[in-house]
Amino acid sequence: MSSMGGSADENLETKETHVRSLSSSHGQEPYVHKVGIPPRQNLFREFQSTVKETFFADDPLRSFKDQTKSRKLILGIEAIFPILSWGRTYNLAKLRGDLIAGLTIASLCIPQDIGYAKLANLDPEYGLYSSFVPPLIYAVMGSSRDIAIGPVAVVSLLLGTLLQSEIDPIANPIDYRRLAFTATFFAGITQATLGVLRLGFLIDFLSHAAIVGFMGGAAITIALQQLKGFLGIQKFTKKTDVISVMYSVLSSAHHGWNWQTIVIGAVFLAFLLFAKYIGKKNTRFFWVPAIAPLISVILSTLFVYLTRADKHGVAIVKHIKSGINPSSVKEIYFTGDYLGKGFRIGIVAGMIALTEATAIGRTFASMKDYQLDGNKEMVALGAMNVVGSFTSCYVATGSFSRSAVNYMAGCETAVSNIVMSVVVFLTLEFLTPLFEYTPNAILATIIISAVINLVDYKAAILIWKIDKFDFVACMGAFFGVVFASVEIGLLIAVSISFAKILLQVTRPRTAILGKIPRTTVYRNIQQYPEATRVPGVLIIRVDSAIYFSNSNYVKERILRWLMDEEEQVKVDYQTRIQFLMVEMSPVTDIDTSGIHALEELFRSLQKRDVQVIIKPSTVTILNDIMWQISYQRKHNFEQLVLANPGPIVIDKLHTSNFAALLGEDKIFLTVAEAVAYCSPKLAEDP
């Protein structure tokens, strides 16, 4: 911006006006500001840097720089087991925080686990198992301080649906369980592999919007599933879509429902929601909604035990196998038909689990402002699930609700996970009998009150406001899950996300630039209506790298701009266009197809006078003649000019000899300079 130039610029001005006046006379580029050509990088370095940016963008080896060998080794071990580094600085103050947080999330997770296990069509104890081993593994390997590990609603549902489409859990529970472990194993392998290969960025391809929609839909689905337990319905559809669920609910209305169950459920649901409300109202009472579930479990269990309501058809948990996780190494399918199925399911479940965990990790990391190495996290989560699959756990990950509680309860480190896991251990060892009379209705209500938070309508509204396309993705995923199934919803989410990426790379934006009054700044005339076009010069900015995926479009779009412009010019007899200027600042890269496109653009500009004669259907004969005249007049004048190509682009323009073809003197540092070259008069009186 000239106004910032200060005194020095003024002398510069005079100097340059002078230079320009002679330069533009025999069309050379002003002597200052040649467009820089970066020093040629050697191939290996180039390759190296690309790889680094792609896979080691977060520069994980930063701390290893110039360290002694032994130190490096230590750092390496610390990198795998972060507990060793933060453990050293651990103290009582922190322990206090972790203890409170750990106990709180434990009280929250135990009832949830039992319920979630049902979502995965597994016996309740497997939910608890998955809250015992995985958190321990994560505590030593993970680097997030706030994430709370365990089974989560969405993954449980997803796993449940995917598994039961292969094996019927009622008819064949053993094989079903074995497949579950197999899937868990491969989920872990997937996660760890992504981490080790530093492919963590792959999960970024599921857009935030899509996730919001997917989560919301899953939450609704899960809540609907709970109607079974909540209304005490005996036979319930296997499908998860809203229609068949509502059908089987209503069809069983007059005989299938159990009023006692409903009463218990309703009462405690009201209680839980009220507790939530209090927690929201005043964050000092965050612990109220946190312990409410456990309380309601205790109360309801007591109530059922005393009234023997189970005799009146109130379904209860009955038996939870006590004792800690048995080994399940031998149960995993490493051969046979189920290997492939388990593998497929594992990948899907693993990716979703990863998405959830990563989202949580990032959120809290940025709230407390510490760095998280996404790939390291994945390795930790992967290892955790692999070990889990050996110890009768199903896919565990970070839970939104529990992590939030963990954070609010003032957790300091992953120790809170250890505390939780100890509590779960004690529960498994000694307290399982107490759950015998726990009514399923309670678990249903707990799950319902847990998942409703996942319906993030506020986010949806914001998405609608910010980006309509994102909103489509969001709704697509949502309705996909609700009306079809979890997989369909997921599929929609992923494909819409990809569609967006493809759209982005196929149809880059272009803009006509104008001069902002009393400055030498050129901006999009749509954004700055006050900006004035330069007579005789059409300035087009291409807003993307020019790659094979869009090169052809870019070329044709530019030609279309030109055509429109010319018709405009023709209509109101303005100065005919002599220069087509392409502002390349945003064009960060260009490939062979892109170069070809530029060459074609260049050539067809030279051939423009042919153009008109061959499209009689579009313009009337009269115009035709006018055009031809105007073209004869301006033929050989219409020139292509480039402004501010970036380092890579200018380099490639040279290696491909396009720069030579176009003429070095047609490439400028700024639009202003280019304009000065095209129409010197203009520059004098802006």
Place this chain on the structure above:
Amino acid sequence: MSSMGGSADENLETKETHVRSLSSSHGQEPYVHKVGIPPRQNLFREFQSTVKETFFADDPLRSFKDQTKSRKLILGIEAIFPILSWGRTYNLAKLRGDLIAGLTIASLCIPQDIGYAKLANLDPEYGLYSSFVPPLIYAVMGSSRDIAIGPVAVVSLLLGTLLQSEIDPIANPIDYRRLAFTATFFAGITQATLGVLRLGFLIDFLSHAAIVGFMGGAAITIALQQLKGFLGIQKFTKKTDVISVMYSVLSSAHHGWNWQTIVIGAVFLAFLLFAKYIGKKNTRFFWVPAIAPLISVILSTLFVYLTRADKHGVAIVKHIKSGINPSSVKEIYFTGDYLGKGFRIGIVAGMIALTEATAIGRTFASMKDYQLDGNKEMVALGAMNVVGSFTSCYVATGSFSRSAVNYMAGCETAVSNIVMSVVVFLTLEFLTPLFEYTPNAILATIIISAVINLVDYKAAILIWKIDKFDFVACMGAFFGVVFASVEIGLLIAVSISFAKILLQVTRPRTAILGKIPRTTVYRNIQQYPEATRVPGVLIIRVDSAIYFSNSNYVKERILRWLMDEEEQVKVDYQTRIQFLMVEMSPVTDIDTSGIHALEELFRSLQKRDVQVIIKPSTVTILNDIMWQISYQRKHNFEQLVLANPGPIVIDKLHTSNFAALLGEDKIFLTVAEAVAYCSPKLAEDP
């Protein structure tokens, strides 16, 4: 660029220096150049324009604008049958050109067709059939004037390999043929559908580089296949990879080869190559290589007929069924197991055929500078193949070699295709018996000399020079085809192309900007080493739209730049960084994830002083203390500043309230202005 400002700017300067001096004192934005917020578009219009840009980028309805109903109808019909529009202006002069061109390509295509049919494991007549009907259809529906329609080497090979992996052509010729027609039918449907749905841009996802590699590989493979005919080998491998081919060639060396065949082949290959050479040497003799194949066919046939060389083991064509295409409507599988297979093969073959045709169409269109509607072309090609599949033709498309000859022979319109098709018709009716004694060796040599042009090593070299990644794609496809198979090569080509796109959208470039001496232009300091950084201000340019796929990376990358910079500053005690400026000119769009990323960036800047204390392993205690001090000093000073957000971005920054969060006065039109705000002193003395 200040230098262009001229006198007007000077008064502006004084005015602004004044404004700034007071603005920077109580940190407000200079009163001029507010960042423009474009007028809110209504939703429908927005959606409409997006759709238009995506599917009607080439504005096909342009000519329909403000026309009468009847005119529109006519234009519509003309759009489907372009012959109606160019037919009206057709004249004898054009006919002359077309006649010559048509006869030339006919003489070229007849021997090629017979050979290509072999590549597709079909009887010779099917090659001729495919040069009779499809050209006629294309002539009335197509809009390219130079493309020559018929069977082509690569597609024939591809179809052959794909089909014989399903059905053995020798054991079960009838079913094989039926599947071929089915595939052709679906190839046509695929092409037409893409055109009608205006999804033509999908083929742009196969990058130029990948195509070069694929074509080259296919050419080599085809040439190797010809060794069978060329050496007169009886039993030849079915595989197409170089290793197994060479093995079966060499293994049959001492008994399987037939010297008479080799002699004939060698002689005529020499002749053909010499003809090619002449054609290259002097374009006036382009017709020499064009008619050479037919001549060699005639001569060799005569020779064999006279010498009865077929008695000495020279394999000959024997019988070509005479008469024109029989109907094959009933032969297409519309039901059963083969339907799916035909469908799959059809899609692949159709896409490749499309790619070749489109490439040719575009090339010649830009050489003669006329517009081609890619989607309309696809409809034409699709219709042509569908009709073809009903009339015993297999997939036809535009041929590189024949189109080039057509162009050089001075074709004016698609009439040259009609001429060719008439000649082929006559051949089928009356001349097929003459081919009885044609030695297969000749067909082999003709194919070899035809396909060697497809090995475009010059392009490969250019690709290597321009874009290394493209080169990898190119070589990947090439070696994939040569050493594995056509499908594998294709798969590699497509996946590498996609990998590139994903890389592009996941890892956008960022650059540190510096001030170019004696100007107010800020540019990438890598490209312009003379550019000087602004003390106390870190200016980072993000070179891409910020989407979910890269938002997280962008955020972390910026923070990393900042960290590096701070360590630098720390080392050589420069002015500490007070401002992080993000130049957003190239950021053409931002979605919800992008906004989140910016918010996180903003927050973590506010929390920077925490940052240091929690990473003791990286900096020594001493530094730690230094840092903390420096941070205490600069805490609350480090600010985020944005320069030149585009129309969509600024709009979204406002709707998402991030602009408010950041502070309107932190968003500037240009970097220069932002810098002036950040360090007013600096602006005075550049």
